[in-house]
Amino acid sequence: xxxxxxxxxxxxxxxxxxxxxxxxxxxxxxxxxxxDEGSEIFREGHDADRFxxxxxxxxxxxxxxxxxxxxxxxxxxxxxLFGIAPALNRDTYPATAVAASEVLALSWPVRLWAxxxxxxxxxxxxxxxxxxxxxxxxxxxxxxxxxxxxEQRVAAAxxxxxxxxxxxxxxxxxxxxxxxxxxxxxxxxxxxxxxxxLLSAWEKDGIVHSTRKHIVVTDVQRLEALxxxxx
Amino acid sequence: xxxxxxxxxxxxxxxxxxxxxxxxxxxxxxxxxxxDEGSEIFREGHDADRFxxxxxxxxxxxxxxxxxxxxxxxxxxxxxLFGIAPALNRDTYPATAVAASEVLALSWPVRLWAxxxxxxxxxxxxxxxxxxxxxxxxxxxxxxxxxxxxEQRVAAAxxxxxxxxxxxxxxxxxxxxxxxxxxxxxxxxxxxxxxxxLLSAWEKDGIVHSTRKHIVVTDVQRLEALxxxxx
DNA sequence: CCGCAAGTTTGAGGAAGGACAAAGTCCGGT
DNA sequence: ACCGGACTTTGTCCTTCCTCAAACTTGCGG
Numbered sequence: 001x002x003x004x005x006x007x008x009x010x011x012x013x014x015x016x017x018x019x020x021x022x023x024x025x026x027x028x029x030x031x032x033x034x035x036d037e038g039s040e041i042f043r044e045g046h047d048a049d050r051f052x053x054x055x056x057x058x059x060x061x062x063x064x065x066x067x068x069x070x071x072x073x074x075x076x077x078x079x080x081l082f083g084i085a086p087a088l089n090r091d092t093y094p095a096t097a098v099a100a101s102e103v104l105a106l107s108w109p110v111r112l113w114a115x116x117x118x119x120x121x122x123x124x125x126x127x128x129x130x131x132x133x134x135x136x137x138x139x140x141x142x143x144x145x146x147x148x149x150x151e152q153r154v155a156a157a158x159x160x161x162x163x164x165x166x167x168x169x170x171x172x173x174x175x176x177x178x179x180x181x182x183x184x185x186x187x188x189x190x191x192x193x194x195x196x197x198l199l200s201a202w203e204k205d206g207i208v209h210s211t212r213k214h215i216v217v218t219d220v221q222r223l224e225a226l227x228x229x230x231x
Numbered sequence: 232x233x234x235x236x237x238x239x240x241x242x243x244x245x246x247x248x249x250x251x252x253x254x255x256x257x258x259x260x261x262x263x264x265x266x267d268e269g270s271e272i273f274r275e276g277h278d279a280d281r282f283x284x285x286x287x288x289x290x291x292x293x294x295x296x297x298x299x300x301x302x303x304x305x306x307x308x309x310x311x312l313f314g315i316a317p318a319l320n321r322d323t324y325p326a327t328a329v330a331a332s333e334v335l336a337l338s339w340p341v342r343l344w345a346x347x348x349x350x351x352x353x354x355x356x357x358x359x360x361x362x363x364x365x366x367x368x369x370x371x372x373x374x375x376x377x378x379x380x381x382e383q384r385v386a387a388a389x390x391x392x393x394x395x396x397x398x399x400x401x402x403x404x405x406x407x408x409x410x411x412x413x414x415x416x417x418x419x420x421x422x423x424x425x426x427x428x429l430l431s432a433w434e435k436d437g438i439v440h441s442t443r444k445h446i447v448v449t450d451v452q453r454l455e456a457l458x459x460x461x462x
Numbered sequence: 463c464c465g466c467a468a469g470t471t472t473g474a475g476g477a478a479g480g481a482c483a484a485a486g487t488c489c490g491g492t
Numbered sequence: 493a494c495c496g497g498a499c500t501t502t503g504t505c506c507t508t509c510c511t512c513a514a515a516c517t518t519g520c521g522g
Contacts, residue, residue: 063374066459071377073370088363089356094370125320131362132319138369139304139325143294145376146302146420150509180469189377191510196471212469212518228297381479411499422480427501443488443499 004032004106008055012079013129017122026116030106037178041083041097041105048085048093050107054078057103058165058177062186063095072187074134075100077165086113087127101177145189153188154198155226158208162217171209172218180213202226235263235337239286243310244360248353257347261337268409272314272328272336279316279324281338285309288334289396289408293417294326303418305365306331308396317344318358332408376420384419385429386457389439393448402440403449411444433457 004027009015015023031050035041041052044063059076073095076082085093108116117124137160144153158175166173181192181199188195199215202208207219207226217223235258240246246254262281266272272283275294285307292305292313304326307313316324339347348355375384389406397404412423412430419426430446433439438450438457448454 063370065374065378067378069378071374073373085363087359088366089360090363090367094363094367128318129320131366132316132321132325135319135362135366135369136321136325138366138373139294142304142369142372142376143296143302145373146417147296147298147300181471182469186377192470193472193511194509196469197509200471412501413499423500424481424502425479427499428479431501 004030014081014123014126018120022120029112030108032104032106035099035103035105037099037101039099041099041103042093044093044096046093048083048091048110050083050109051081051086051113052083052105052107053081055104055106058100059103060098060100060183061095062098070186071189072183074137075161075164081127081130084127084131086110087131150188150190150194151198152227154184154190154195155223157184157187158215158217159220159223159227162220169216171216173220174214174216178213179215235261245312245354245357249351253351260343261339263335263337266330266334266336268330268332270330272330272334273324275324275327277324279314279322279341281314281340282312282317282344283314283336283338284312286335286337289331290334291329291331291414292326293329301417302420303414305368306392306395312358312361315358315362317341318362381419381421381425382429383458385415385421385426386454388415388418389446389448390451390454390458393451400447402447404451405445405447409444410446
């Protein structure tokens with residue numbers, strides 16, 4: 001197995017304060033792994049024996065209800081830690097992580113979490129900052145689900161995806177991983193039918209352009225307008 | 232000002248591993264304060280300059296949307312830390328804390344957070360455990376809001392309150408702090424009218440008994456049934 | 463290159479629950 | 493003791509969006 005290149009971590013917040021030597025140490029303990037689109041990195045309820053860092057691709061964090069319905073709790077973008085149950089002192093993963101596109105990730109055994117936070121300057125702080133951001137996002141989503149109409153929620157979900165992992169293209173901003181109507185319905189608590197209708201309408205209005213599993217937002221302004229106090 | 236008694240903290244998880252001397256140190260730095268029902272302990276968006284511990288009473292953690300609607304994100308029971316923005320490296324509170332009943336709380340300046348976590352065995356671990364539990368609860372609520380019908384959500388909210396702060400009485404289990412129909416609607420993303428109708432119906436069925444701002448669950452079993460796969 | 467599964471679109475009908483309205487009841491404060 | 497505000501109940505209407513249904517499209521695997 002070839003050694004991992006140190007440049008993989010240098011720029012990332014949790015590691016940015018560390019020396020070459022420290023990064024080398026960390027990388028030498030990491031297990032790199034590739035996952036196909038649709039495959040599971042870890043599963044809700046299973047032993048949280050490792051924590052992970054996403055290097056490339058995108059991940060959907062999914063929760064399954066008792067009735068078997070799935071809802072998407074969160075998306076993870078490259079450079080972010082995920083599956084950090086140990087940070088919260090959980091011994092089991094609270095949700096399932098699924099590769100939304102082909103994924104490359106590193107992972108470490110949980111026992112190293114305590115070591116990393118103690119030994120590496122800034123690692124704990126940055127990790128908890130990430131957690132704080134996610135908690136904030138979840139609170140926002142609860143508020144959205146509780147108060148907003150479906151159209152506004154779908155607009156907000158789309159917007160969030162462009163912000164978190166948008167890629168500028170000629171037409172506008174493209175969501176950088178495959179998304180189906182069903183996926184969007186699982187983010188917003190609606191049906192794929194309703195999402196399809198909304199996207200069709202928006203396409204007609206020139207706000208988005210979508211093909212199979214692929215969405216480009218062509219008019220961010222108007223999508224933002226749909227999000228809020230829409231008369 | 233009389234010295235605070237050490238027994239206040241002895242039994243509580245974040246402090247249970249500490250010695251008398253350590254608890255004395257912690258208490259001597261704490262600012263105790265009483266709040267009237269309905270008053271704010273801190274407000275969303277303000278500088279997170281202190282973190283808090285609830286000694287007595289109950290707290291509602293509330294988020295206000297742009298349109299001015301309130302939603303209740305969380306309830307805090309006695310013995311729990313709250314407003315722990317510093318743990319997540321936030322410099323501003325993500326939500327508003329309102330006293331649901333008369334409240335007694337301690338608080339410390341944020342600069343002590345780093346000191347507490349570094350110095351006191353088990354403090355960090357327990358705090359993050361609390362955070363993990365809240366994160367889990369929020370995920371569950373997102374799933375609920377996204378997939379369940381109003382009746383099931385209201386049943387679940389009621390059940391959660393009895394579990395987190397229920398007090399056994401002759402008739403069943405009583406929610407230990409004042410709750411209005413409007414409060415419940417703010418927890419479940421519905422209207423106070425719908426909540427009122429549901430409670431009336433359940434009262435008729437002998438599942439709950441409610442008076443003004445006061446709810447007793449008289450048949451936990453059947454309420455649980457309403458929560459889930461109800462035909 | 464064909465078949466099939468996965469994804470998407472569109473239509474029609476109906477039910478859940480929100481909006482609006484009005485009146486009743488309880489409690490704290492002057 | 494009474495007034496007024498906060499809380500609750502109940503009724504009717506109407507919109508939103510889910511359900512059910514069916515056809516169409518795309519792209520991958522054999």
